[in-house]
Ligand code: DX5
């Protein structure tokens with residue numbers, strides 16, 4: 001099964017003094033997803049937003065699907081807070097040591113979709129046992145922590161592997177890519193099986209965001 005291409009602009013590249021306005025830029029284009037990066041200064045060497053940011057965006061009336069990417073050493077301690085704040089999908093990394101399967105199950109029990117994330121140096125095999133229990137697999141195409149980094153072409157075989165398992169097992173999870181995604185790298189990822197495209201810098205820097213989004217819809 002082939003999922004339609006979906007663009008998820010990343011709030012990280014928006015205006016941090018006007019987050020509601022940056023999120024609204026995405027809504028007015030008719031896009032459906034907003035990618036929100038949560039960093040703890042521990043699992044990754046940077047700090048960003050917390051559950052209160054998500055609640056505040058909801059209070060300001062934003063109705064986008066919040067694709068919430070937790071870059072936390074202990075995501076299991078925070079899934080309730082993010083679900084209650086208004087996240088729609090919560091993705092957790094495979095690398096830290098905690099009960100991944102139980103945390104994914106808890107995310108779903110909280111009424112959210114659940115995703116598993118792999119860093120560039122983590123092989124696809126690390127999440128093979130979990131792909132029947134997720135709505136999304138996120139392949140990091142840069143080392144997480146900062147926007148504006150160069151796309152890692154060596155991640156393409158990992159996408160192909162995950163897409164192959166998805167077909168073989170008749171699964172329908174979304175295959176998302178995050179980091180250095182623009183029209184060219186996004187197109188290469190689409191050819192390798194990706195269907196969900198996080199774009200921070202390329203989206204917020206695009207002079208014509210409507211045209212940019214339309215190109216992604218045709219990938
Ligand atoms: C990086 C974050 C990304 C980031 C991507 O750690 O997970 O979501 O916003 O930014 P760009 O698109 O600029 O590479």
Ligand code: ZN
Nearest residue numbers: 037069178198
């Ligand atoms: Zn992200």
